[in-house]
Amino acid sequence: QVQLVESGGGLVQAGGSLRLSCAASGRISSIYSMYWYRQAPGKQRELAALITASDGRTSYAESVEGRFAISRDNAKNMVYLEMNKLKPEDTAVYYCSMIVASTGRDQRLYWGQGTQVTVSS
Numbered sequence: 748q749v750q751l752v753e754s755g756g757g758l759v760q761a762g763g764s765l766r767l768s769c770a771a772s773g774r775i776s777s778i779y780s781m782y783w784y785r786q787a788p789g790k791q792r793e794l795a796a797l798i799t800a801s802d803g804r805t806s807y808a809e810s811v812e813g814r815f816a817i818s819r820d821n822a823k824n825m826v827y828l829e830m831n832k833l834k835p836e837d838t839a840v841y842y843c844s845m846i847v848a849s850t851g852r853d854q855r856l857y858w859g860q861g862t863q864v865t866v867s868s
Contacts, residue, residue: 748849749773749857756841756862763866764831769843769859771824774850781819781826785839785864795841796828810836833866840864 755767771778778800786792796817798805805817816829826843843859 749775749847751843751845751857751859753843753859753862756864758865759833761834761866761868763833765864767828767841767862769826771845775824775847776850777848778824779846782844783817783828784842784844787839835866835868838864838866
């Protein structure tokens with residue numbers, strides 16, 4: 748009953764910036780936390796950033812600390828990821844995820860389909 752859709756991925760040169768967006772829709776009762784994961788080919792999925800819906804507390808992976816910024820708009824059920832000073836190592840599929848309580852269901856973790864980010868050298 749909940750769908751997440753990412754957007755904003757694409758091709759960018761090293762040192763450039765991109766802004767990813769993720770919109771949640773459906774029968775949403777409450778959103779508790781929001782996440783951006785990423786997975787490069789041949790590598791494990793990595794939690795890049797998270798934010799709590801209630802107080803906006805954030806946390807980042809060391810690999811992106813200082814370059815990425817996660818934010819949210821609770822009224823729009825959206826989460827964003829500002830990516831700056833991008834490196835080729837940032838190339839990955841980026842996935843939006845949220846812990847959501849849906850009407851008539853227990854809270855659970857939902858995933859988007861992912862959006863490709865490619866950083867060229």
